[in-house]
Amino acid sequence: MELQIVINNLGMKIKVLILMIFAFHFLSFSQEENNSKHYKLYKNGEKVPRPIVYILNNSTTNLQKLDNGDIIFNIDNQSFKYQSNTHKKDSLTISDFKKIEFKKIKELSYLEYEEYVTTATKIMTEKGFKPAPPINHSILKIFVISKNKNNIIRYETNWMYSKF
C-alpha cells in the first residue's frame, strides 16, 4: 500500500516535471517572436520597443571569433553574440563615438528589470494579469561598440547569458 502511494507520488512528480519542461519550452518559443526592435511579454501581446543600450568593448582579448563570422564578446562575466547573418555591423566616426552614452555591464540587469516592471505593470493595469518575467535576455537591445585605437565598430548583438 505504502509502495503504491510512493509510486503514485513519483508518477505525479514526473508528470509535473514534464509539464514544467513544456511550459519553459513554450515560454522560450513565444519569446522567439521577439525581433530586433520589439519584445512581447506574452504571445499576441502588445509589441514594446526594446530600449537600446550601448556597451563598450575596448579589448581584443575578450572576444571569440567563430568560423561562420559570428563573434562572441565576453565582457565582465556577460556574453553578447553578434550573428553575422542577422545582425548589423557598421563603422562609427570618433565624433559619433563621443556622443554615445555607454552603460556599465553591472547596470544591464537592473535596466532590464526596470523595463520589465514598467511593461508588466502596464499590462496588469490594462489586462488584469501580470506576465511572467522572460527567462532569457530578450528585453534590451544591446549594441557592443568595439574600439581599437581609431577603428570603431558598432555590433548589434544578442545578450546571451551571465557567468558567475
Place this chain on the structure above:
Amino acid sequence: MTQAEQIAYVNSLRTNFPGIYDYYIERYKPTWNHNQMASHYRGTIADILQEFDDFAKPRQVYEDLSWVGLRILEDGVTSIAWDSLTQSEKDNVLSNFNTYFFNGTSNCN
C-alpha cells in the same frame, strides 16, 4: 505563451514549485535565481559535493561549502537566505570556507 497559458503556467508554479514561484514571480528581481538557489537548493549542492568527495568529511562541511556561490550575489548584496542565518551559523560557515575552500588541500594540477 498566450495570456491564458501564462496564467496556467504561473498557477502551476505556485502549486507545484512554490520555491521557484516565490522568487521568480512574487519576489522577482535581477538576483531572483541565486536567491532561490540559496533558499532551496543548498541541500542538493551539498549532496553533489559530498558524493564527489567520497563522503570524506562530516555532512555539515558540505552544507557549509554549498554557500560559496550563494552568500554574496552578483549585485554584491548578501542573499536573503544568508541574512536569515544567526551570527553563530554564519561564523561556522565562514570558518569552513577558510579551512576547506580557501586553504584546503588540492590535488589539481
